[in-house]
Amino acid sequence: MPELPEVETIRAQIEKKTPLTILKAEYSTFHNSILKPKSKHFDPVGATISDIKRKGKLLIFLCDDDKYFLSHLGMSGSWRISNNKITEKHTHIQFETIGKNNKRIFLGYVDPRRFGNLYFYHEEEALTFMDGLGIDIGTDEFTGEYVHSVFKKYPNKMVKAFLLDQKYFAGCGNYIASEICARAGIRPTRRTGKITKKEAQLISEVTNIVLDQSIESNGMTFSGGYSDTEGKVGEGVKNLVVFYQKVCGLCNKTPVKKIILKTRGTYYCPFCQK
Ligand SMILES: [Zn+2]
Numbered sequence: 001m002p003e004l005p006e007v008e009t010i011r012a013q014i015e016k017k018t019p020l021t022i023l024k025a026e027y028s029t030f031h032n033s034i035l036k037p038k039s040k041h042f043d044p045v046g047a048t049i050s051d052i053k054r055k056g057k058l059l060i061f062l063c064d065d066d067k068y069f070l071s072h073l074g075m076s077g078s079w080r081i082s083n084n085k086i087t088e089k090h091t092h093i094q095f096e097t098i099g100k101n102n103k104r105i106f107l108g109y110v111d112p113r114r115f116g117n118l119y120f121y122h123e124e125e126a127l128t129f130m131d132g133l134g135i136d137i138g139t140d141e142f143t144g145e146y147v148h149s150v151f152k153k154y155p156n157k158m159v160k161a162f163l164l165d166q167k168y169f170a171g172c173g174n175y176i177a178s179e180i181c182a183r184a185g186i187r188p189t190r191r192t193g194k195i196t197k198k199e200a201q202l203i204s205e206v207t208n209i210v211l212d213q214s215i216e217s218n219g220m221t222f223s224g225g226y227s228d229t230e231g232k233v234g235e236g237v238k239n240l241v242v243f244y245q246k247v248c249g250l251c252n253k254t255p256v257k258k259i260i261l262k263t264r265g266t267y268y269c270p271f272c273q274k
Contacts, residue, residue, distance in 0.1 A: 002073040003057060003173030004138055005214035006226045006234060010079050011054045013229040017081060017105055020097040021048040028092040034111060035093070036119045042067065044095065044120060056133045056170025060126070068126035074115030080108045081229040088231070093118060134168040137176075138211050142169075144201030151200060155193025161262040162192055172207075175220060175243040178267045179210045182242040182250065187273045188259070188266045213239040242267040 002010075022044050027035070047063040054060060059079075061069035071079070080086050086094055086108035093109040109118060121129065135141045150168050151159075163169050163177040172180075181188045183206035186199060195203075214220055219234030222244065227233050241249035248254045248269035259266050 001075050001173055002077065002219070002226045003176050004054075004136075004171030005176075005211055005236065006219035006228075007054055007057050007059060007073060007171075008138070008215050009219045009228050009234065010073075011052050011059055013081065014059075014079060014107070015052045017099050017107075018052060019048050019050045020095070020099050020105060020107065022046065022095045022097050024096040026094045026096075028090075030114060031092045033114050034109070034116055034118055036117050042120055042122075044069065049097070054136075055130055056136050056166055057173065058130065058133065058170075060130070066123040068119075068121045068123065070117075070119040070121060070126060070129060071109070072117045074111060074113065074117065076113040076226075077109065077111035077116030078227055079229050080106075080110055080231065082106045082108070086110075090114075133166055133170040136170045137172050137207050142204055142207060144197065144204045147203050148195070148197050148200035151192035151195050155191065157192045158188065158261060159186055159190045159192055159195065160188030160266055161264070164262075164264070174264050174266075175222075175240070176207075176210055176214075178243045179240060180207050182248070182267075182269060182273060183209060185273055188261055188268050210239075242269055248272055 025044050047065060047067050049061050049063050051062040052059060053062065057072060059071040080088065084106065086106050088110055090112040091108045091110050095107045097105050097107055099105040135146060160177045160181050163172050163180060180203060184199060184202045214236040217234055217236035217239065218228055219226055220236040221233035242256050245256045248256050250269060250272045254269050254271040256267050257270055
């Protein structure tokens with residue numbers, strides 16, 4: 001599933017091409033499960049994508065006329081950029097655009113499993129939607145103090161499972177949460193109320209390491225998953241210390257344990273994490 005580093009990779013690649021004026025929009029037979037809202041979506045044709053931002057795992061296409069496209073990639077979504085019409089299987093939405101120097105650019109949303117969503121919203125709806133997401137774990141606002149205060153407010157959660165809550169930790173996903181706990185030396189099952197100020201600080205610090213390493217490697221690709229706007233896979237897997245690993249990459253000796261926490265595969269080192 002694309003998490004913050006993967007979404008950031010796609011965002012940065014599309015940003016280089018902006019502004020993009022949409023000349024034509026094409027939809028697959030199955031686009032209805034992706035496009036929201038179904039009843040009152042406006043026609044994106046004619047809009048100019050002037051910038052692209054990100055909050056958590058949400059891509060925010062800023063267009064003129066107060067129009068926003070909000071894109072959530074779900075389990076297997078990605079965007080492709082091409083000079084030619086995109087014919088890849090599972091391309092559900094495709095914009096033919098004019099970019100810089102009158103260059104024709106095709107921007108396509110590809111999603112084999114179709115759990116992703118694309119919202120065509122006017123400003124007010126878009127802002128309300130974005131307000132539902134908590135602090136982005138990749139920003140300076142994600143401090144130890146913040147982590148500690150949220151953990152204090154909800155003291156009975158299991159740390160790793162709680163880190164997946166987008167209302168508080170926008171952008172955090174399953175592999176990131178496992179890696180954060182590993183690098184902070186915290187067992188995924190520890191209760192949030194038992195995390196000290198110092199440990200909360202450590203969580204915020206190691207989050208930067210996990211995210212930076214992954215973004216530098218253009219994201220993370222697990223068995224046939226995520227790919228970027230050129231269809232390339234990410235190479236971040238080499239930086240993982242516990243997730244999908246047999247031996248812990250921190251102590252280099254202890255076999256990694258896999259448990260299921262709130263239905264999600266969770267990895268930890270019994271030696272390094274207390
Ligand atoms: Zn270890």
